[in-house]
Amino acid sequence: MVDGMLELRTAPAGDGAVAAFLEERGMAIVARRGELVDALTRPAVTVVEDGDLVGVLSYDLGRVECEILTLFAARQWTGVGSALLEAVTDLASAAGCRRCWLVTTNDNVDALRFYQRRGFRLRAVRCGAVDETRRALKPAIPLTGEYGIPLRDELELERDLVR
Numbered sequence: 001m002v003d004g005m006l007e008l009r010t011a012p013a014g015d016g017a018v019a020a021f022l023e024e025r026g027m028a029i030v031a032r033r034g035e036l037v038d039a040l041t042r043p044a045v046t047v048v049e050d051g052d053l054v055g056v057l058s059y060d061l062g063r064v065e066c067e068i069l070t071l072f073a074a075r076q077w078t079g080v081g082s083a084l085l086e087a088v089t090d091l092a093s094a095a096g097c098r099r100c101w102l103v104t105t106n107d108n109v110d111a112l113r114f115y116q117r118r119g120f121r122l123r124a125v126r127c128g129a130v131d132e133t134r135r136a137l138k139p140a141i142p143l144t145g146e147y148g149i150p151l152r153d154e155l156e157l158e159r160d161l162v163r
Contacts, residue, residue, distance in 0.1 A: 059091075
């Protein structure tokens with residue numbers, strides 16, 4: 001249980017409910033580091049409230065690191081995103097991973113706030129990476145993102161899991 005009627009669950013790669021949730025939000029295919037990654041082929045942690053899926057975090061667990069591919073909470077400020085993040089970092093730590101990392105974009109200031117408040121640090125800025133991905137791999141990426149900010153750069157964040 002996450003909080004009251006919220007239930008935290010794990011979902012295997014290819015889970016139909018997770019796939020529908022991510023596809024509805026345009027998050028099935030993740031563009032980062034010059035490649036496209038199918039988030040639907042990766043496992044996920046989910047939060048369910050009264051039988052409805054209200055949050056999904058898909059990830060790629062390696063031997064020494066865990067990449068967070070997607071994180072979406074249907075409602076902000078409810079603890080869903082935090083619960084998902086802690087669940088995956090716990091899974092990664094238990095598997096022996098030394099760090100969790102993710103890529104977001106320069107317009108995603110809400111994500112920057114969220115992740116930094118939870119121990120993530122900025123590791124790299126790839127200037128023009130979104131422009132290049134839009135040109136070469138995913139033309140549907142809009143020119144302008146959140147808050148009217150031009151969508152241009154990738155930001156990589158990481159959290160050390162070694163305590």
